[in-house]
Amino acid sequence: MTNELKSSTAGAASQASEQKLEYAYFHGKLVPFQDATLDLRNPAFLYGISLFEGIRGYWVPEKRQISVFRMKEHYERLLKNSNVFYMTPELNLDELCQLTVDLIRKNQHDSDIYIRPTLYKSGESITPSLEYTSTEFCLWTKPMGEYLDLEKGLSVCVSNWRRIPDNSIPARAKAGGAYMNTALAVTDARKMGYDDAIFLTGDGTVSEGSAMNLFLIRDGKLLTPSKTEDILEGVTRHTIMTLAKQELGLDTEERTIDRTELYHADEAFFCGTGAQVAAIGHIDNRPVGSGKPGPITRQIQELYFKVVKNQLPQYSHWCTVIDA
DSSP states (O other): OOHHHHHHHHHHHHHHHHHTOOEEEETTEEEEGGGOOOOTTOHHHHHOOEEEOOEEEEEETTTTEEEEESHHHHHHHHHHHHHHTTOOOSSOHHHHHHHHHHHHHHHTOOSOEEEEEEEEEESSOOSOOSSSSEEEEEEEEEEOOOSSOSSSOEEEEEEEEEOOOTTTSOTTSOBGGGHHHHHHHHHHHHHTTOSEEEEEOTTSSEEEESSSEEEEEETTEEEEEOTTTTOOOOHHHHHHHHHHHHHHOOOEEEEOOOGGGGGGOSEEEEEETTTEEEEEEEETTEESTTSSOOHHHHHHHHHHHHHHTTOSGGGGGGEEEEEO
16 A cells, blocks of 8 residues: 555544544533543542433434423523532533533534433542532533333333432432432343333332333323422423423323322323333233323324424424534
């Protein structure tokens, strides 16, 4: 191979590598993703002392745009919970939103994406304290498709593990260490052949899915556990209740739900940033309705995807549109 050809080939390879380079926000600047590394002594690694959010961006190919769904609301929740955990970041709400837009543009996505902002405690202290370490903020994005199968009815079980109560680690905050609770439930469920799990509270009433909120449908009405049932106050949960009321005329009753009510449901579904709207077909080997996604769940699912992809003008204020 001639020197000229070698140089040309190396240049093309270098250019291709540069085009594929992914970036993250770390230590106050945008850096190549592989450079965003933590010290092994970091409290976030040692003890899971972190708070995070999961946000989705939807690729709209005909417009070559990313529609980021309810970004502001996710950051508002993060900031509220940061006060509980002594993790208030230096960046304000507008700065966090703008930084997210900048990173998405930098990464030049052309598919659906997942966005992960995280607050975490940093430093070399081995003491599991929120007081003596500094707060850092990092952010990364990655392509992401479906988290759960949205076409079939999921087969789930009621977990033997209970949801962590509010007076231990608040479930309304997406606290990193608390997700060991989720990991135990979903792992055991899948080892038994189920797709996922439903948590009960310490009192034995229904809480939520392993990492998503839960809705039941009985007699044409939506039921969901109240905010005091050790649940995440989900952005998607709020979205579903709003769409059901405004677009389908369906009320949602937020209340305590007994375990056996799960087996009486006409339909059931999980919802969340990852789960989106995922129908449940069986609970503890008992069919929910026909055992397949029900008509109301399908209506909500179809409506939800129109909204997140910015196809309904009345909900455009929920979408941050970023040109590719």
